[in-house]
Amino acid sequence: MKTVASKALARSYGAERTLTSLVGVLALAAGVLALVVGQGWLGTFRALRPVLDPMAVDWLGREPVIAKTAAIVAGVLLLIFGLWWFFRSLRPEGRPDLELDRAPGQELTVTAAAISAAIRADAEAVDGVSRARVRAVGDPSSPALRMEISLREGADLKTVWRVIDTQVLTRARESLGVGTLPTAVRIDLDADPQSRVR
Known part of the structure; x- marks a missing residue:
C-alpha cells in the first residue's frame, strides 16, 4: 500500500499513465475489431453492412427524445470529466511546511x-x-x-x-x-x- 509520500514522489504520473494506457487499449481494440470486420474475417455479410446498424438507426428515428437526452447527458458528463482532469493536471504540487x-x-x-x-x-x-x-x-x-x-x-x-x-x-x-x-x-x-x- 502506497503512502502519501510515495505517491508524491511520482507526482500524478500514475493516474495519467493509467488513463492514457486505458484509452490506448480501447482505441487499439476498436481498430483491430474494425479491421477484422472490414476484412470479412467474421463473414462477408458483416463486412458489407454499414457501421451503424439500420435497426439502431430506425430506433433512434422513432425515439428522438431518448436519443437526444442520452447524447446530451453523455456530452455533459464528458465535459465535466475533461474539466476535472484538466484542473487536476494543473493543480500545484504540495509543498509541506x-x-x-x-x-x-x-x-x-x-x-x-x-x-x-x-x-x-x-x-x-x-x-x-x-x-x-x-x-x-x-x-x-x-x-x-x-x-x-x-x-x-x-x-x-x-x-x-x-x-x-x-x-x-x-x-x-x-x-x-x-x-x-x-x-x-x-x-x-x-x-x-x-x-x-x-
Whole structure:
C-alpha cells in the first residue's frame, strides 16, 4: 500500500499513465475489431453492412427524445470529466511546511523552501557534487524529497551516493523528526567546461 509520500514522489504520473494506457487499449481494440470486420474475417455479410446498424438507426428515428437526452447527458458528463482532469493536471504540487512544535506560544514551523535550501546546501557540501536541487513534496504528515545531484568530472559515484544516503538524508530525517523520508534521487554528470564547444 502506497503512502502519501510515495505517491508524491511520482507526482500524478500514475493516474495519467493509467488513463492514457486505458484509452490506448480501447482505441487499439476498436481498430483491430474494425479491421477484422472490414476484412470479412467474421463473414462477408458483416463486412458489407454499414457501421451503424439500420435497426439502431430506425430506433433512434422513432425515439428522438431518448436519443437526444442520452447524447446530451453523455456530452455533459464528458465535459465535466475533461474539466476535472484538466484542473487536476494543473493543480500545484504540495509543498509541506512542517510544524516541529505546536505548544501554545512556542509554535515552530519550518517552511518547505527552508527544508529544501538546507538539504541542498548539505548535499552541495559533499565532495564531488557540483550542484544540487532539492524539492520537498507531499504533505506535512508524510513529507518526501525529490533530489537532482550533478557530479563534477571524475567524482566517485559510489562514494557520493554513500555520503548522501548515510549522512545528508540521515541528518534530514533527524532534523525533521521523521522516521522515514522517501526520496527520489537523480544523479547526472556535469560536462567538463574545457570540452564544451565554443
